[in-house]
Structures are given as C-alpha cells and as structure tokens.
Amino acid sequence: MDRLTPPARLKLPLTLLTLVLLGLSLTPGCRVGYLVRSGYFQAELLLSREPVAEVRASGTLSEEALTRLDLVADVKAWGREMGLSATDNYETVAVRWQRQIWNVSACEPLSFTPRTWWFPIVGTMPYLGYFRKEDAEARAEALREDELDVYVRTAGAYSTLGWFKDPILPQMLTWDDFNLADTVLHELAHATLWVPGSVKFNESFANFVGEIAALRYLQERRGSHDPELARAIGRMEDLRVYRALQHALYQELSALYEDPALSDDEKLARKQEILTVEWPARVAAAPFNDPTKFVEAATKGVWNNARLMQFKTYNTHEDVFAAVLEQEDGDILRFIERVGELTRRERDPFAALRRGAGLPEEPEQAE
Numbered sequence: 001m002d003r004l005t006p007p008a009r010l011k012l013p014l015t016l017l018t019l020v021l022l023g024l025s026l027t028p029g030c031r032v033g034y035l036v037r038s039g040y041f042q043a044e045l046l047l048s049r050e051p052v053a054e055v056r057a058s059g060t061l062s063e064e065a066l067t068r069l070d071l072v073a074d075v076k077a078w079g080r081e082m083g084l085s086a087t088d089n090y091e092t093v094a095v096r097w098q099r100q101i102w103n104v105s106a107c108e109p110l111s112f113t114p115r116t117w118w119f120p121i122v123g124t125m126p127y128l129g130y131f132r133k134e135d136a137e138a139r140a141e142a143l144r145e146d147e148l149d150v151y152v153r154t155a156g157a158y159s160t161l162g163w164f165k166d167p168i169l170p171q172m173l174t175w176d177d178f179n180l181a182d183t184v185l186h187e188l189a190h191a192t193l194w195v196p197g198s199v200k201f202n203e204s205f206a207n208f209v210g211e212i213a214a215l216r217y218l219q220e221r222r223g224s225h226d227p228e229l230a231r232a233i234g235r236m237e238d239l240r241v242y243r244a245l246q247h248a249l250y251q252e253l254s255a256l257y258e259d260p261a262l263s264d265d266e267k268l269a270r271k272q273e274i275l276t277v278e279w280p281a282r283v284a285a286a287p288f289n290d291p292t293k294f295v296e297a298a299t300k301g302v303w304n305n306a307r308l309m310q311f312k313t314y315n316t317h318e319d320v321f322a323a324v325l326e327q328e329d330g331d332i333l334r335f336i337e338r339v340g341e342l343t344r345r346e347r348d349p350f351a352a353l354r355r356g357a358g359l360p361e362e363p364e365q366a367e
Helices: 016-026 028-049 054-059 063-083 133-145 170-174 177-192 201-222 226-258 266-285 292-299 306-315 316-325 332-343 349-356
Strands: 009-011 101-107 117-119 124-126 128-130 149-155 157-160
Touching: 028 128, 054 063, 063 170, 063 177, 063 201, 101 306, 117 170, 128 133, 133 149, 133 306, 149 306, 157 177, 177 201, 177 226, 201 226, 201 306, 201 316, 201 332, 226 266, 226 306, 316 332, 316 349, 332 349
Parallel strands: 009 157
Antiparallel strands: 101 128, 101 149, 117 124
C-alpha cells in the first residue's frame, strides 16, 4: 500500500449477500457475479468481527496493537467531544481476517473520463472493490482489453457506507498515530456530513477534515512539542508539495488531451514522455523535507489517467475547503455546518462552495 498518503478507504457498494440478492433484479447481468462475490466476502468479513473487549482479553494481540486500539477509542471520543457525529464503527476487530482489499479503477486514455459502474441502493461508483487479488487483476485485464488506462491498488480501510458497524482491520493496528487518527476522523466526517450524488466531493471533504482534525488531535492530546506531531506536520508539508505536483500534472495532461493541433498518436507519445521521463524528474527536484518515498513513488507502478483520477477523487479543491475553514476562524464543526449549508440541494457542490467562499469559478478541467 502507498504510505505517502492516508490509506485509501474503500466504500464498498453493497453489503452482505442479502442486500446483493435484493438488487440482482435491478442490475445488468454482467454485474451479478461481481455483486454475489462481493456480498459473500463482505459477509465473511463482517461475520469475523469480535468486540474489542474480547480481543483484548484473548491475549492474542501485542502490546503495540493494544495501544492502537486505545488510540482508536480515544480518537473517537475526541471527535465526539468536538462535535462530530458518533458512529458504531471501529468498535470491533476482524483480527483473524487476513484478506487484502483491492481497488480497481479505469479511465479513458486521452481524457479524464472515468469508467463508472451503477449499483442498486448506492448508485454510480468510479471504482470496484475486490477481496482477492486474482479477481481484481482479472477485471483490470478486461478493462485494459477495452483500451482503457487501469489502476489497481490496495485499500487500507473499509466502509459499508453506514449499513453495518465496520471493524478495525488487522493491518490498521500497524499504522502510525497520524494515519490511524486520520482514518477514524475521516469516517466521522462522512457520518457528520454526506452530500448525495458526488463521490469526489465527499471523499475530498472527508480527506480534508480527517487530516486537519488528526493534526489537532495530536496537538491537543500530546502537546505542541510531541515528536509524532512534528513528524506529521513535516509529512503534511511534503504531501502538500506532492499534491501540488500531481494537480499540475493533471492540468498539463488535460490541456494536452484537448489540443486540437495534435493527433491521437502524438498525444499518446507526449503523454508517455511526460509520465515516464518528466514526472519523475519533477518529483526528484521538488523541495521535500524527506524526498525518498516520493521519488520512489514517482517511478513505482503504473502512472496513467486512472491513477490520477484516484488522486483527484480524494484531493479536489482543497483551497476552497481551506478558505471556508478560515472564514469560520478554524472551527471545524462550524466549517462542516457551513459546508452543509452551502451545498444543500446544489447540483455542483464544488461550485456552490466556491461561490460561498467568495472565490472565482473554475472550469472542471482546472480542478
């Protein structure tokens, strides 16, 4: 899993085989098999949940893992104290569940138009979740045969979109304080505000709240001189540099794809040059506090439109969120309430938020 950013939170489109079966009559035939398999593995995961108290008493966890459970409970309590909506998530542990979760996304090769899938109850999703690598790779290969850019990555956290009480996954007990706090607060942000119809908006919003709130949690609970806080601040500074580079890359490629003077073959050749030569060089030259992991990430795995669309799903219009937070004097709860007011019944929540923040409108391709 890419540890440069908080772990991907997979929003699984349906939960449990019973819900899957209810939706089969409404679902195109090619997706029935996917829903049945997803329902089976999600049921397997949810049935493996054990209460935190029982896991503690079992003596199966290391002292370090037990401190992670303490941290989750304290972060949830802190979130409730500051006014975030309480949830029953992360009150159980799937300690014996050893599967990995895989996320598959796809995009047109010469535009940032993602492949989407529609499901009963939750609607349109820009990615698919799998519980076996071979299933994810099979879908990825089928998408490549459609001549799409494809990106496969692991997802560190899990959400059933509020249908069930989501467990702590075993790998979460190995994360550092900031990533774990960020993930818990990200989910609390979703519980506090969810804008219907926009995965990109909701994920970007929760990503912003999770990171800001996690830094404040560490500061309030540990003090401003805590080493973990200092490391988190340094990493966030580096992430801002890395995200700015990716935003610029997205914009450059978007402009390339829209250039009427170039043929498709010329665009594809230029795209390849940008992603394989220029992109790693830009990252290597960037002013990171700790460049090692970022330089490695720029050359690791596939870089294509699907990967950049995943980035945009979680990192869109951070400047607008920051402007609204500043208008609310840094008060996170008032910020969330303001975001809810500005986006209520709006078809384009990003545009509504930009207007509310007093910022000029921006075209979609320049996000």
